[in-house]
Amino acid sequence: MSSPTRRAFLKSSAAAGAAALTIPAVHAAGSDVLKLGIVGTGGRGSGAVGNAFEADANTKLVAACDVFDDRLQSGLGNLKKQFGDRVDVPKSRQFTGFDGYKGVIDSDVDVVLLTTSPGFRPIHFAYAVEKNKHVFMEKPHGTDGPGVRSVLASAKEAVKKNLCVVSGFCYRYDAWKRDMVKKIHDGEIGKVLAIHATYNTGALWDRSGHAKSLDPREMDYQLRMWYYFSWLSGDHIVEQAIHNVDKACWVMGDEYPVHAIASGGRQVRTAAKYGNIFDHFSVVYEYASGAKVFLQCRQQAGCKGGVMDHVIGSNGSAQLMDHTITTAAGKWVHPTAASYDLGPAYVQEHRELYAAIRAGKVINEAERSAKSTLMGLLGRQAAYTGQQVRWSDMMNSKEHLLPDTFAWGPNPVKTVAIPGKTKFV
Secondary structure (H helix, E strand, O other), X not given: OOOOEHHHHHHHHHHHHHOOOOOOOOOOOOOOOEEEEEEOOOHHHHHHHHHHHHHOOOEEEEEEEEOOHHHHHHHHHHHHHHHHHHEOOOHHHEEEOOOHHHHHHHOOOOEEEEOOOHHHHHHHHHHHHHOOOEEEEOOOOOOOHHHHHHHXXXXXXXXXXXXXXXXXXXXXXXXXXXXXXXXXXXOOOOOEEEEEEEEEEOOOOOOHHHOOOOOOOEXXXXXXXXXXXXXXXXXXHHHOOHHHHHHHHHHOOOOOOOEEEEEEEOOOOOOHHHOOOOOEEEEEEEOOOXXXXXXXXXXXXXXXXEEEEEEEEOOEEEEOOOOEEEEOOEEEEOOOHHHOOOHHXXXXXXXXXXXXXXXXXXXXXXXXXXXXXXXXXXXXXXXXXXXXXXXXXXXXXXXXXXXXXXXXXXXOOOOOOOOOOXXXX
C-alpha cells in the first residue's frame, strides 16, 4: 500500500490537472448508461448510490473503494441486495487502502461520488478533476485552509474542462427552500439584517469497538471514529452545522462575512476516546453591511434540540425550516409545508447533475461550496482561538491538520483547542 505525501500532492495536483484539457465525452442520449464509481462506501456513500439510482434509471455502479475492506464488502453487499444488477463491481474494480480512490477514478467511470470523511475531499477531488471525471462530492469540502484552497484550485480546473460538479448541500435542492429563498431575494421581508441559526442535537455515535486498537493515537482508531477528529471531520460545526452555514450563504446571495467571533468547548465529551473536537459552538459572523449571522450548534445528550434558520429582515422575517414568512400583511405558510420531506432533495441533486451531463451543459458548484466550507472553518477557528478571525485570515491559513503521510500505525493527535491559548496559524 502506497503512502502518498499530502503536501506534495496538494501542491502538484492543480498543475497536473491543468496539463490535461480533454473534455470528457458527453452522454447525450437518454438511453446511455452513466457509469458511477464510489469513494467511501459507508452510510452516506451507500445512500448516495441509492439517490443516484433513483434520480436516473440509466446509472450503474461499476467501481468502489473504502479504506477498510470490511466496510467495502458490507457496503457493496447491502447495495447488491437492494439494487441487484445495477451494482456491477467485480473484485477487479474493488479497491481498499489510502490510495484506493485512484483505482476507482482510473476505472472507466463517467461520474465519481466522493463520500469519505471530509478531510480527504480535497485530495480525491483534485485527482478526479485531473482524470476528467464529473463529480458528486458530499459536504463539507475540507477541514483546513490549505484543503479548501486546493478545492478552489481544482474547481477552476474543472471549469476549464467543462466538468460537472455537484455538492451535497442538499437544502439548495429542496423545492420548499428554493421557494422560500426566492421570496427573500425578491424582497418579501425587505433587506436581510440578521439570521439566527441552530443545529442542536444529541450525542454522536461511537464506533470505537470496531477499531483494532482502542488507542486514539492510532490511525485505524481515528478512521473508525472519524467524526471525533478535527483533521477528518472538521468538527461538528463544519461537518453538520455547515448546512446552516450554507443556507445563510444562500440567503445572503453567496456573499461572505468580514470576520467572526465565537465561543465553544467540550463539556460532556471530555474523554480521550472522543478525539479533539468540541461539543458546542456559538458564533457571530459579521458582514460588511453590518448584517450578522448568529449560529449555535451543540451535540450533547439530554439537552433541548432544534434545527432552524430564522431570517430577520427590515420588513418581516422568514423561518426556513418551518416554511413561513411573517410581515405586517400577515403570515404566509408554504402551501405544501404540511407534507414536507427533505428526502427528495437528496435525489434532486443527483437528478440535476446527470441531466446536465446528458445535455452537455455544465453545472459546477465547487467554488461556492468550498467557500461555504471556509465559512464554517472561520467560525471554528474563532472558537478554537477565542479571537476575532477575519475571512482573509481563514482564506490564507497555513495550518495543515492532515498528516503529511497516510500510513497505518501511530498518528499523533492535535491537542484539544483552548480558547485564549490556542493560536491562529
